[in-house]
Amino acid sequence: MNDVDWVAMADTLELEGETHSPYVRRALDELGDLDPRRILDIGSGPGVAACELATRFPRADVTAVDGTPELLARAERRAERLDVGLRTRAADLPEGLTDLGRADLVWAGQFVHHTGDQQGTLDQLAGVLEPGGVLALVEGGLPTRWLPRDLGFGRPGLQERLDVAMAERFGRMREELPGSASVAEDWPGMLRAAGLSGVYSATFLVDHPAPLADGPRLWARRSFERYRHAFGETLDPADLATLDRLLDPDDPAGVDHRPDVFVLTAKTVHYGRRP
Template identity: 50%
Template sequence: MSPHDDAPVHTAQAHTAHAHGQGHTHGSESFDFDWGVLSNQLEQEAEIRRPVYRQAAEWIAGLLPPSGARRVLDIGSGPGVVSVLLADVFPTAEVVAVDSTPELLERTAARAELLGLGSRVSTRLAELPDAVNTLGEADVIWAGNSLHHLGDQLAALEGFAGRLRPGGVLALLEGGLSARHLPRDLGTGMGRPGLEARFEARLAEWFGAMRSELPGAVRETEDWPALLTAAGLEPSGTRSFLLDIPAPAPPLVREQLVRTFARLRDKNLAEGSADDGEILDRLLDPEDPRGLLKRPDVFLLEARTVHTARKI
């Protein structure tokens, strides 16, 4: 939905006082969230996007020197779906899942154990950016949907760059094209065409407000290769990966969409248009034949962008 994908789903709920050291609000809007409460949702979202993350990780593996990776840091690792995937793609590496939310790290450890990867996947409770210097060295640093949760993104990138070994690669998953799930026109009696585009525009506003409230927030041009260069690294390519699940979408995608749209309602993002609020209620109604759980035309199409840079 949002240009940052997690905005409606997790950013939108997930700025905990513990994650940022203090509560923060924007007008009547609160950006205090509990990431732990979102565990199931984060896990489900990452599961749906696993094929895309695998393609990205395999591409990154090809950017490394022939010696490969001995140590991988997964920054803001969430439920660990990607951490274990990284352990699979980098079979000679130790993977360290780094996050400020203990519940998510527990999930990560349990997942790694279940998959027989417990000896190569460890967890590290760390509040970034302050703890960056305690993370040790790495050949690969993956920061997936996490950098934008830090106020000073350039300072954070400099910290990550400082952890990379020569030849090592930093991969940032930021931006891309927002997920779309519904036809432009939902049909007669279903409001004005363009509902998701309107939500996306409102979410962009929300995202800007959320970022401006982060501790130490610095506004940057989101030119990621330029920021990676400013952090002392050499850009090694940007690629976008398509997630294309055609209609009729499977139940997992629909469930995730229901949660996403419910958050839009919670955040009053359908405000300002009586019509949109009413249509959102219908879409969220599990009994409505034209609701998200029943309509045949629900799909998932999005592009995730990964920016990479090397330590010379």
């Protein structure tokens, strides 16, 4: 695994998963009358999607697979709280994919981009499917919007500048992955190249208008804390001061209190079936 500190991100990942979970339910509606006996959630993190899968398919044997045991422990606690059946399995991926056995449905949410050879990983994920089985791959989509263009202080357009900083950081993360290979990220084309058929993509809007409930608002705070931490060296000092003001718990214009914080994003799921 590369050096992303997944344990430090556990809270944020779970809040993010919860904020996004309406899209997972809609993405599962696309599967029609698929009746999977075995489901793998690959790169499950804290198991929000895995628990949605277990809820939707109560007769299936669902396993959350991840390389971070602390996140799998969260997934287990979550499954217990929600009273759904979930197994967990620690594995270094993609190497560990060969030991997982076959599945009728493989969900891979924002995991493949953390592997160096993305086409190679997709080939292996396709190989895990039973004939007729479906791979649902979450990649692409749009960056999240939380705030209006003009915050009433600082230079307008902060989020667009954060997107640029994030895209550069993402590019560096990919370059540093073991076996990093450049590929045109044509996800449907890559699923076809992995031997899957009936490939199509669907995009789901995640829309939590202002005023935000506590969970999505806390996710917004955690995300801005992460930006502040990650971009301390790269952002302009005026933007850093804006981020500091947004993160000040006593400031009425900060993310904890301002009435205009929202969550708007889009998640794309690419589906393919093993012939």
